[in-house]
Amino acid sequence: MSEAAENFDTGHADKNSLQILSFTLGQEEYGVDILMVQEIRSWEPVSRIPNVPSYEKGVVNLRGAIVPIIDLRERFRLGRSAYTPLTVVVVLQANIGDKTRIMGIVVDSVSDVVNVTKKNIQISPSFGAKVSTEFINGLVSVNERMVMLLDVDKLLKLEGVDDEDDS
Amino acid sequence: MAIDMAQFHQVFFEESFEGLDAMESGLLNLDLGDVNADDINTIFRAAHSIKGGSGTFGFTSVSDFTHVMETLLDEMRDGRRQVTRPAVDVLLGSVDCLRDMLRAIQNGGEIDRTSVAEHKAALDGVVNGTHDMAREFPAESEHVGADTTMMTTMEEPAASEMQIVGWSIAFSPHLNLLKTGNDPVRMFRELAMLGELTSTVDMQGVPDIYDLDPEECHLSWKLKVLGDIASTEIDEVFDWVEDDCDLAKQAIYSAVAEPAPLAVTEQTQILKPASIEPITIPTVAQPTAAEKEPKKEESKTSASKASSSIRVDTGKIDTLINMVGELVITQSMLSLIGEHFELNKLDQLKNGLSQLERHTRELQESVMNIRMLPISFVFSRFPRLAHDISSKLGKKIELKLVGENTEVDKTVVELLSDPLVHLVRNSLDHGIEMPELRRAAGKPETGTVILKAYHRGGNIVIEVSDDGKGLDKDKLRAKAIEKGLIAEDAILSDKQCFELIFMPGFSTAEKLTDISGRGVGMDVVRRNIQALGGNIEIISELGKGSTMAIHLPLTLAILDGQSIAVGDETYILPLGSIIESLNIKEDRVNRVVGKGETFLLRGEYLPIIRIHEIFNVPKPKATKLTDGLLVVVEGQGIRCGLFIDDLLGQQQVVIKSLEANYRRVEGVSAATILGDGSVALILDIPGLVRLANQ
Numbered sequence: 110m111s112e113a114a115e116n117f118d119t120g121h122a123d124k125n126s127l128q129i130l131s132f133t134l135g136q137e138e139y140g141v142d143i144l145m146v147q148e149i150r151s152w153e154p155v156s157r158i159p160n161v162p163s164y165e166k167g168v169v170n171l172r173g174a175i176v177p178i179i180d181l182r183e184r185f186r187l188g189r190s191a192y193t194p195l196t197v198v199v200v201l202q203a204n205i206g207d208k209t210r211i212m213g214i215v216v217d218s219v220s221d222v223v224n225v226t227k228k229n230i231q232i233s234p235s236f237g238a239k240v241s242t243e244f245i246n247g248l249v250s251v252n253e254r255m256v257m258l259l260d261v262d263k264l265l266k267l268e269g270v271d272d273e274d275d276s
Numbered sequence: 277m278a279i280d281m282a283q284f285h286q287v288f289f290e291e292s293f294e295g296l297d298a299m300e301s302g303l304l305n306l307d308l309g310d311v312n313a314d315d316i317n318t319i320f321r322a323a324h325s326i327k328g329g330s331g332t333f334g335f336t337s338v339s340d341f342t343h344v345m346e347t348l349l350d351e352m353r354d355g356r357r358q359v360t361r362p363a364v365d366v367l368l369g370s371v372d373c374l375r376d377m378l379r380a381i382q383n384g385g386e387i388d389r390t391s392v393a394e395h396k397a398a399l400d401g402v403v404n405g406t407h408d409m410a411r412e413f414p415a416e417s418e419h420v421g422a423d424t425t426m427m428t429t430m431e432e433p434a435a436s437e438m439q440i441v442g443w444s445i446a447f448s449p450h451l452n453l454l455k456t457g458n459d460p461v462r463m464f465r466e467l468a469m470l471g472e473l474t475s476t477v478d479m480q481g482v483p484d485i486y487d488l489d490p491e492e493c494h495l496s497w498k499l500k501v502l503g504d505i506a507s508t509e510i511d512e513v514f515d516w517v518e519d520d521c522d523l524a525k526q527a528i529y530s531a532v533a534e535p536a537p538l539a540v541t542e543q544t545q546i547l548k549p550a551s552i553e554p555i556t557i558p559t560v561a562q563p564t565a566a567e568k569e570p571k572k573e574e575s576k577t578s579a580s581k582a583s584s585s586i587r588v589d590t591g592k593i594d595t596l597i598n599m600v601g602e603l604v605i606t607q608s609m610l611s612l613i614g615e616h617f618e619l620n621k622l623d624q625l626k627n628g629l630s631q632l633e634r635h636t637r638e639l640q641e642s643v644m645n646i647r648m649l650p651i652s653f654v655f656s657r658f659p660r661l662a663h664d665i666s667s668k669l670g671k672k673i674e675l676k677l678v679g680e681n682t683e684v685d686k687t688v689v690e691l692l693s694d695p696l697v698h699l700v701r702n703s704l705d706h707g708i709e710m711p712e713l714r715r716a717a718g719k720p721e722t723g724t725v726i727l728k729a730y731h732r733g734g735n736i737v738i739e740v741s742d743d744g745k746g747l748d749k750d751k752l753r754a755k756a757i758e759k760g761l762i763a764e765d766a767i768l769s770d771k772q773c774f775e776l777i778f779m780p781g782f783s784t785a786e787k788l789t790d791i792s793g794r795g796v797g798m799d800v801v802r803r804n805i806q807a808l809g810g811n812i813e814i815i816s817e818l819g820k821g822s823t824m825a826i827h828l829p830l831t832l833a834i835l836d837g838q839s840i841a842v843g844d845e846t847y848i849l850p851l852g853s854i855i856e857s858l859n860i861k862e863d864r865v866n867r868v869v870g871k872g873e874t875f876l877l878r879g880e881y882l883p884i885i886r887i888h889e890i891f892n893v894p895k896p897k898a899t900k901l902t903d904g905l906l907v908v909v910e911g912q913g914i915r916c917g918l919f920i921d922d923l924l925g926q927q928q929v930v931i932k933s934l935e936a937n938y939r940r941v942e943g944v945s946a947a948t949i950l951g952d953g954s955v956a957l958i959l960d961i962p963g964l965v966r967l968a969n970q
Contacts, residue, residue: 156955157845160967
């Protein structure tokens with residue numbers, strides 16, 4: 110799957126379009142800018158970190174780097190699901206401040222790589238306090254299905270990460 | 277044509293600082309009674325390179341300054357001048373001044389002109405033979421100008437009489453001028469900055485195009501610079517090529533008629549390849565002025581880069597390349613086995629794998645080795661310190677350096693230098709007595725301070741020892757009581773007495789001198805060393821001297837760890853923090869207010885921290901205190917017992933930052949990767965205590 114991502118990488122030159130990697134969480138479909146995706150791996154056991162929110166599953170060794178793994182289902186309060194060998198971890202990277210941060214997100218399955226035209230991206234509607242849309246950048250329709258585009262930079266900015274840096 | 281000179285600045289600064297270090301150590305090692313021409317030569321060469329380099333890059337203030345130093349050194353080298361103590365001191369002062377200047381330029385800051393003028397005046401004083409001037413250093417700055425005029429009058433006796441309106445210069449470079457890396461255009465550009473420049477090129481020497489070697493310089497020039505320019509300024513431009521050209525210069529006085537300049541442009545057509553450069557001269561002055569602006573900014577950026585570069589011994593790189601070569605061979609061997617694998621090749625596979633393992637380990641070692649620097653990087657500054665302090669205090673001190681080639685991690689080297697300076701200063705200032713006192717005590721007049729570095733196990737030990745008066749236990753004790761640091765009836769062992777000096781707000785010096793007692797106390801020294809994961813101990817005998825021994829881990833990237841098990845999880849404890857581990861009996865456990873558990877160990881009540889509780893570990897194997905183990909640990913002065921399931925094993929672990937991609941976690945200092953590829957957290961004892969208290 111990661112190869113597929115690489116092949117599509119080059120086609121990103123067009124300013125008006127965006128390539129996204131789409132994946133599912135339960136019944137919902139989400140997408141991230143493919144340039145933020147470093148690789149896709151299968152789930153493997155993590156080392157638990159004590160005293161952190163339950164959606165921060167722990168850390169793994171990614172070729173020598175310590176990388177945290179976040180369960181996106183739990184993060185979005187979509188309920189828990191058991192991890193199987195088919196569970197997928199999408200490794201994302203984003204620039205926060207002046208450094209690159211790498212993080213893995215646990216998703217149900219990766220669906221597709223799709224080209225979307227930027228002008229077709231709609232702003233996500235506001236649901237007030239009922240539904241949190243803080244990580245949603247916009248909505249786009251792919252083959253009649255709605256895909257929610259995630260704001261990776263915001264997602265990777267863990268709660269309290271930057272506040273605790275000074276302490 | 278415009279080469280971006282800024283890209284070479286970094287190299288220039290590095291080399292200049294190295295040159296200054298070489299000059300400094302050369303000056304300090306000069307034996308005044310028997311001056312070796314080679315030694316002076318080394319110092320001279322360093323000064324000469326700095327002067328040349330700074331001239332090339334347009335740092336004229338530096339090259340002017342170095343020029344005076346060079347003049348003095350040149351005379352010493354030729355034996356025309358005696359090498360005297362005051363002259364050496366002035367030169368040492370100048371080295372410092374030069375270092376400040378370069379640093380200021382590197383960081384894009386302002387040069388301290390008054391200090392430069394003072395040092396230059398002192399140098400001029402020595403050059404002009406007025407040794408008294410030098411002794412009264414820093415001399416008055418009026419002498420700055422005196423030198424330049426004097427030098428001019430020496431060379432051009434008639435010149436002072438008449439108004440100089442310019443110079444005519446005949447400049448015929450030798451064939452190899454370009455090969456030595458000199459560029460006439462650059463020199464002409466400098467001349468053009470001094471005054472209005474007209475040049476006439478003589479191309480008679482240029483051979484036929486078929487015989488022409490483009491790297492040879494066949495041209496010669498007649499130059500004319502107009503303006504009120506000192507002879508030395510002209511010399512400076514050509515200074516770097518003195519030996520590679522024939523140079524004749526003549527002053528033009530107000531009455532002298534100008535020789536008709538040749539029409540330069542006409543000659544362009546005849547020979548394009550070689551003569552293009554000289555012909556651009558009249559237009560050059562403009563771009564150089566424009567170039568200056570971006571240069572300043574560039575030097576700032578390069579300054580920030582400076583701290584992150586490292587000089588590596590080529591031998592180490594070669595080893596590394598060899599190692600990688602071996603690794604590649606092993607890899608191809610393994611892939612060959614894998615291609616047509618049959619069971620009878622199993623032995624081969626096993627061999628290959630063990631080879632791979634060995635090479636990987638060696639590779640890891642040599643990579644770590646690259647970060648290792650000899651401790652002499654820190655030690656090298658001390659001879660100067662000892663020299664300065666001994667002359668200031670009137671003490672006789674000999675500094676011995678032992679084990680300078682002992683290697684330590686770069687980060688340790690950098691962080692070690694401040695604490696070490698403090699310790700050496702203390703020894704020089706407080707440790708060694710005045711010569712009279714030493715004689716009265718039956719000791720040789722010259723005190724000895726030994727700086728010694730050596731490896732012991734996975735640690736490096738650095739000792740600062742002196743044969744001075746040693747620490748006075750009673751005095752320390754009295755002082756501590758006076759300052760209210762200990763109770764009057766406190767019972768202290770010898771060691772505890774000595775350790776009093778590490779307490780904040782403790783200073784035994786009767787009065788503060790400008791050498792010690794400047795606010796950085798021994799407590800800061802100890803804190804810095806502990807921050808590096810090391811410790812410091814004192815051995816002292818009254819009247820005989822004292823030794824401060826610093827123990828440090830060789831590298832901050834690797835840690836000796838003890839793996840422990842709690843539930844299904846593995847954690848690492850720094851081995852150095854573990855005091856002991858034991859099985860405990862229920863009757864030794866006491867509960868404070870029914871909750872907080874303490875354990876009585878040799879008369880001391882230790883708080884018990886249950887790791888499975890503070891970390892919420894699922895399914896711990898031991899929940900009853902008698903089932904598990906208690907590891908007594910100490911970190912930053914805090915002692916406690918950690919309750920865990922079991923001890924697993926000791927191993928060296930590579931420290932990996934948890935914060936790089938994640939965040940800081942209380943109770944955890946970093947993470948590491950275990951043999952099976954999984955991640956284990958390294959525990960932070962003070963953090964655990966904080967967690968337990970919440």
